[in-house]
Amino acid sequence: MGLSRTAAIVLRQFYLLRGSPARVVPLFAWVAIDIILWGFITRYLNSVAASGFNFIPTLLGAVLLARASFAGARDGVA
Amino acid sequence: MSAVLSVSNLSKRYGDTLAVDGISFEVARNEILGLLGPNGAGKTTTINMILGVLEPTSGKIHIEGFDIAAQRRQALERTNFAAVYAQVPGNLTVMENLRIFGMLYSVRDRSRRIAELLQEFDLERFRDTRCGVLSSGEQTRVSLAKAMLNRPQLLLLDEPTASLDPATARDMRATIRQCAAEGTGGVLWTSHNMYEVAEVCHRVLFLSHGRILLEGDPKTLPGDHGKETLEELFIAVAREPLTLERV
Numbered sequence: 001m002g003l004s005r006t007a008a009i010v011l012r013q014f015y016l017l018r019g020s021p022a023r024v025v026p027l028f029a030w031v032a033i034d035i036i037l038w039g040f041i042t043r044y045l046n047s048v049a050a051s052g053f054n055f056i057p058t059l060l061g062a063v064l065l066a067r068a069s070f071a072g073a074r075d076g077v078a
Numbered sequence: 079m080s081a082v083l084s085v086s087n088l089s090k091r092y093g094d095t096l097a098v099d100g101i102s103f104e105v106a107r108n109e110i111l112g113l114l115g116p117n118g119a120g121k122t123t124t125i126n127m128i129l130g131v132l133e134p135t136s137g138k139i140h141i142e143g144f145d146i147a148a149q150r151r152q153a154l155e156r157t158n159f160a161a162v163y164a165q166v167p168g169n170l171t172v173m174e175n176l177r178i179f180g181m182l183y184s185v186r187d188r189s190r191r192i193a194e195l196l197q198e199f200d201l202e203r204f205r206d207t208r209c210g211v212l213s214s215g216e217q218t219r220v221s222l223a224k225a226m227l228n229r230p231q232l233l234l235l236d237e238p239t240a241s242l243d244p245a246t247a248r249d250m251r252a253t254i255r256q257c258a259a260e261g262t263g264g265v266l267w268t269s270h271n272m273y274e275v276a277e278v279c280h281r282v283l284f285l286s287h288g289r290i291l292l293e294g295d296p297k298t299l300p301g302d303h304g305k306e307t308l309e310e311l312f313i314a315v316a317r318e319p320l321t322l323e324r325v
Contacts, residue, residue, distance in 0.1 A: 008181035015174045019208075 031067060038063045080143055081106055082232050082264035083128065088137030090123050090288075097123045099288035100137070105232065105264035110255065112275045112296060113268045115285030116316035121268045124285075125234050128266070129159055141232050155183065160225035161236035165217045168210025172201055172220050175209060176227065183228035195223040198253060214241040222250060231263040238267070239274060251278050272309040282308075284315045291315055 017023055042055040049055065081104035090098040098120040105111045113121050126132040128139055130146050130153070139146040144153035166175045176195065180188040196202045199219045204212060209220055218241050225233060235254070239247040255278060258265050269275050275282060276296045284292040292299060292315065296308055305311040 004181050004184045008178045011181065012170070012174075012178050015170055015178070019169060 027071065030071075031064065034063050034067055035060070082109075082142060083266065084138075084140040085124075085128070086138045088124065088127060088139065089135045090120070090127060090132060091135045097288050098127070098134075101285070101288070101290050103283055103290065103293075105266055107262050107264055108258055109281065110258050110265040110267055110279045112279035112282035113266060113285060114270075114272075114275060114282050114312060114315075116312075119285040120288040121285055122236060123288075125159075125161075125236055125266070125268065128232075128234060129157065130154060155228065156231040157234065158183075158225040158228055158230035158232075159234045159236075160218075160221045160238050162214075162218060162238065162240040163236070164221070166209050166220050166224055168217075169208060171206050171208050172196070172212075172223075173205045175220065176224060179224050180227050185228050191227060195226055198226075199223040215243060215246055218242055219246070219250070222254075226257065229261060229263075231261075233257070233263060233265045235265060235267045237269050239269070239271070247274070254278070272307065272312055276308050284312070286315050 038060050039056075042059045045055040045059070083105040085104070086102045087100050088098055088102070089096065089100050101120075101124065103111070113124065115121055123132065127134045128141070128146070130150055133147075139153075141153040142156050144156070146153045166179070170178070173192070173196075176192045177188065180192060185191050196205055199222060201216075201219060201223060204216060204220075209217055212220065218238065222238060225235070233254070238254070239250055242250060251274065254265060254267075257263075267275070267279060279296050281294065282292075282296045282299065283290050292303070292311075294302065300306060300308050300311045303311055303314070305314060
């Protein structure tokens with residue numbers, strides 16, 4: 001019972017993506033912009049901050065996690 | 079045999095407003111029960127509580143003996159719903175929608191059932207058309223086909239023929255009547271079209287301010303209350319509910 005319903009939702013997402021491939025673009029485009037934007041910011045922070053702390057994995061990881069969470073929540077109810 | 083739907087002392091309160099005020103009724107097997115009343119009487123709130131979308135403030139709902147609060151899955155897999163305001167997703171084709179809903183309802187022999195419904199509701203030529211570009215009448219037919227997918231024991235129809243032309247509406251009424259007569263299920267039907275109600279429903283309930291005001295056979299009820307037609311009785315219920323008593 002549960003498996004059939006889960007498969008129905010997966011099939012729905014497949015049909016939506018097949019019917020409108022442009023839906024895939026924002027999934028990657030915004031992430032790419034985030035990586036570039038926050039990548040430069042963290043590199044700058046690393047260059048001016050005291051040595052010993054690496055901003056790149058911390059800040060960039062947090063931004064990507066937040067973006068993935070928001071996208072998941074939004075697409076889950078759309 | 080037990081009733082398909084049993085509602086007892088059902089109430090719904092929104093803050094200070096009592097939308098549904100302790101109503102009780104049953105839908106018997108092979109019965110089409112009309113739920114009538116003016117706008118704001120509590121019809122859609124009642125249907126939403128039966129569907130499990132709204133939680134009642136108090137009262138019990140049993141579908142085929144299953145308590146909607148405690149045995150939600152068993153109750154809802156025996157139910158389906160169609161309404162003019164709840165069309166199927168417009169960005170999927172008719173076939174895709176029916177396939178997905180068929181899986182959601184775990185319909186056995188899904189492909190054959192979908193083919194039957196496409197033929198029954200004259201939707202074969204639209205099978206690969208996105209629902210969003212269909213006319214409102216065609217979308218209503220898709221909605222009704224979806225509502226019949228799992229051969230529901232309880233079918234809830236909220237103004238199902240509101241956007242259909244008279245000829246199509248008559249065909250749909252005949253189809254729904256046939257489904258109610260052939261199976262072992264029942265139908266709860268709301269409509270503002272009194273001609274349709276008189277033609278289709280075996281029994282009607284008049285709701286006003288969340289309470290059941292009148293109940294009876296739509297063919298004899300107007301005469302019992304000194305009115306010529308069901309429409310006149312409806313207007314009387316809407317304008318002067320206090321002058322009428324429940325029989």
